[in-house]
């Protein structure tokens with residue numbers, strides 16, 4: 046065992062392997078499970094951000110509409126209770142990804158992203174949702190000099206599409222946050238930052254209930270079939286007859302066996318430190334409290350919490366069969382490696398820091414890395430998901446467009462390519478699992494060893510995944 050690995054084990058000795066965001070809040074009782082058959086106009090399946098935003102917006106648009114939301118376990122059981130929760134203006138997983146997947150629509154998608162953030166903020170004000178928002182902006186940093194070209198390209202995109210962005214050289218980035226790894230960065234300063242996702246999800250749940258949404262927890266969708274007037278959904282104890290169904294189950298891809306042809310359930314891991322003391326904060330700087338991510342594909346991302354913990358994330362994994370169960374990811378090794386990355390990023394804290402929480406969460410990954418819509422039962426059931434790693438605020442937008450597609454509304458968004466087309470197929474098992482294992486290994490060792498790894502990564506790029514070499 047190396048010294049760094051021993052140190053990481055010790056730093057994780059008293060760690061709670063559960064999401065800090067929900068663990069930091071008082072426990073609340075679940076809403077009752079559905080016990081008897083009901084009818085409704087709209088059924089939303091899945092109680093994460095996407096499902097809650099869909100239910101809220103449906104009620105706001107038509108208060109008389111009977112809206113039901115069912116969640117298999119408790120609200121925020123999925124990614125929404127587990128993200129880093131760096132908020133981005135982008136609704137398509139970053140401005141660079143938008144340029145990659147929809148180069149003709151970047152200006153309009155960026156405009157829609159700004160509109161979405163403004164409406165997001167207004168909604169929180171309207172329902173008095175206090176969720177520790179800090180508008181420190183989002184900052185992409187280059188690890189060493191390798192990512193500087195990416196920083197230049199992203200910065201140009203930011204300027205081209207009207208962001209209030211500054212480019213930072215090595216000294217500039219060190220003024221913002223002290224890490225020997227960071228050699229440059231681009232910082233978009235408006236309409237982005239960080240949020241406490243546990244408080245946000247609880248606030249959205251309260252708002253949905255206040256608006257009259259009927260919400261049932263511990264009520265898994267088990268099966269569905271077309272009926273003359275809509276869709277019948279079977280749950281554990283009762284059936285729901287709905288005119289329309291929105292599947293907001295992201296990485297679970299629940300509702301139709303074909304959904305997961307385009308959606309892979311990837312995991313990502315996060316560790317959170319104990320609160321930093323004033324002296325420790327002085328050692329890192331970070332006075333503007335940005336949400337930060339780096340330029341690599343096996344990237345790390347980081348942010349501060351309201352009580353000055355550092356949240357540090359990023360070790361992707363895939364478990365056979367699109368497995369989404371957090372209990373499947375309690376082996377210490379990946380978390381030890383994540384802590385070692387933390388040490389390389391903040392060596393000034395390595396000797397003294399302890400980690401209070403560690404967890405992993407399911408990401409609904411597609412080749413486009415952004416929300417898409419799959420229609421079933423003649424369009425009366427729509428899956429809206431695949432936000433990949435950028436869904437905390439984009440899910441409000443994704444849900445709004447998903448509702449319009451379900452309602453067959455002719456709005457400009459439903460005529461855009463992101464709503465009309467689908468991401469590419471991802472190979473089925475066992476190729477999916479084998480491919481994921483080889484890709485993770487290749488990415489982990491690419492920099493030191495190169496060779497066949499580069500050929501493999503190029504092949505994965507050809508399949509549509511945005512992996513950088």
Ligand SMILES: Cc1cc2nc3c(=O)[nH]c(=O)nc-3n(C[C@H](O)[C@H](O)[C@H](O)COP(=O)(O)OP(=O)(O)OC[C@H]3O[C@@H](n4cnc5c(N)ncnc54)[C@H](O)[C@@H]3O)c2cc1C
Pocket residue numbers: 090091092093094095096115116117118119120121122123124125126127128129130131132133264265266267293294295296297299313314315358405406407408430431432433434435436437438439440
């Ligand atoms: C580790 C990690 C870090 C992330 N960091 C960021 C970040 O910094 N910024 C950002 O913008 N995004 C981030 N994300 C992504 C973001 O969290 C997600 O895109 C977003 O939460 C997706 O919301 P959702 O409602 O679509 O999915 P989820 O929150 O996963 O909700 C799906 C829900 O469906 C329920 N469900 C599944 N099957 C059934 C069924 N049969 N019946 C009923 N309910 C069912 C699940 O229990 C779950 O609650 C991160 C994600 C992870 C995992």
